[in-house]
Amino acid sequence: MRVSWICLDIMDLPMLAIHARRARLPEGWATDVRVTLDGLRIALVTPGVAPDPGDLCIDTLLPALSNLHSHSFQRALAGRTERRAAGGESFWTWRETMYAFVARLTPEQVEAIAALTFCEMQEAGFAAVGEFHYLHHAPGGAAYDRPAELSHPLFAAAAETGIGLTHLPVLYRYGGAGRQPLAEGQRRFGCDPGRFAALLEDARAGARGLPDDTVVGIAPHSLRAVTPEDLDAILPLAEGGPVHMHVAEQPREVAEVQAWLGARPVEWLLGNAPVDGRWCAIHATHMTPGETAALARSGAVAGLCPITEANLGDGPFGGPAWLAAGGAFGVGSDSNVRIAMGEELRTLEYSQRLRDLARNVLAPEDGHTGAALYLAAAAGGARALGRDAGAIAPARVADLLAVDGDHPALAGLSGDAVLDGLVFAAGEGVVTDLWSAGRHSVREGRHVARDAIRARYCTAIAALTA
Secondary structure, three states, X not given: OOOOOOOOHHHHOXXXXXXXXXXXXXXXXXXXXXXXXXXXXXXXXXXXXXXXXXXXXXXXXXXXEEEEEEOHHHHHHOOOOXXXXXXXXXXXXXXXXXXXXXXXXXXXXXXHHHHHHHHHHHHHOEEEEEEEEOOOOOHHHOOOOOOOOOOHHHHHHHHHHOOEEEEEEEEOOXXXXXXXXXOHHHOOXXXXXXXXXXXXXXXXXXXXXXXXXXXXXXXXXXXOOOOHHHHHHHHHHHOOOOEEEEEOOOHHHHHHHHHHHOOOHHHHHHHHOOOOOOEEEEEOOOOOHHHHHHHHHHOOEEEEOHHHHHHXXXXXXXXXXXXXXXXXXXXXXXXXXXXXXXXXXXXXXXXXXXXXXXXXXXXXXXXXXXXXXXXXXXXXXHHHOOOOOOOOOOOXXXXXXXXXXXXXXOOOOOOOXXXXXXXXXXXXXOEEEEEEOOEEEEEOOEEOOHHHHHHHHHHHHHHHOO
16 A cells, blocks of 8 residues: 655645635634634634735635545545436445445555545535545455554545544444344445454554544444444443444435334434434434434534435435524535535535425524535534534634635625625635645645646546446
């Protein structure tokens, strides 16, 4: 495996300060804002000042979002699963295609795909990623000598791109609810709690070579892939860090879990697991009103992946009831069929409009919908990743996004209407710069390592599809 632990020199140059014509601070918009960085954190935020010599001057500065749910290897499937087969297509048929693809991946290909995925995330405006990582073993399911062998390519990709990484090794023990055996295509995922503990220890050791903003959490895959006993065994291994879990993604999943455990997935978790603010409930699509309100009150973040949920036909999230109960949310790119920060938020809102036959569904009264979505996702995504980011304020991790205020989608907009334009009108080319914990990875709209990363990705795809 090619190891690239040292970020490019251009990303290691000291940054004295960023000067923004305008910036969205926690208290609102400010002009002529100077943001001084001290390593990975923001040291000072000073509005109403002129730039000093040597400052990097940009137009519009925002807190960058965290991408809270990704399976980076699935980026290589984009465009390869959009053909209708006889008998109809669903999440479950898509999954079989994914398994066939997974069977061939090498560690080198995993790294090449992850590097491009992380690069594209940063160019889209995501400063950090939660990598929900269940690809653990060699083809056929044989164990590697090193338990976390396939975590290390992700670490190398994160180091090369500079993205903030929350690594989430997955316990995936069974092929379906009720202790069904793993299918052939799932054997590369399979772990019992003992093997998972060793894998997690190895992953934590490997992650120590990454920057200090790196986080390692845990991810019991779902109640169709782990048992209550498995959950009890691994939750202490989180050691206070993030816990991510798929819940209620598909009606069939809900029905199968209910038939097995006597309760729907969210209902069972709330009654039997210590669900709190450390948890991120991925998808949480098919919940009852009571489950929605109770899960929101638990403090768990809803991990929404609107583009993937639309692509797979999962269904829309119950947004109004979630927000009414005070629920937090963030967005992720999941299958990475398309990596587009604004489009994730736009798809979320549009799914609510299509269901409810209404407009501006997720906005507060007399509020801006794009701003409400963007700022909530910035805060919720950072919390889900155990990352002290999501706002431009002293002592926060410097996850920062600069956008072009003269872009046609933003031209003439002011105040929170800027965020409406970013979410609902902007496409490619609006991002100018991005910092992940102070690492200036995107400059003038391009990742500083894009060309080399893209070339390796194309080589990997050529080998996979030969």
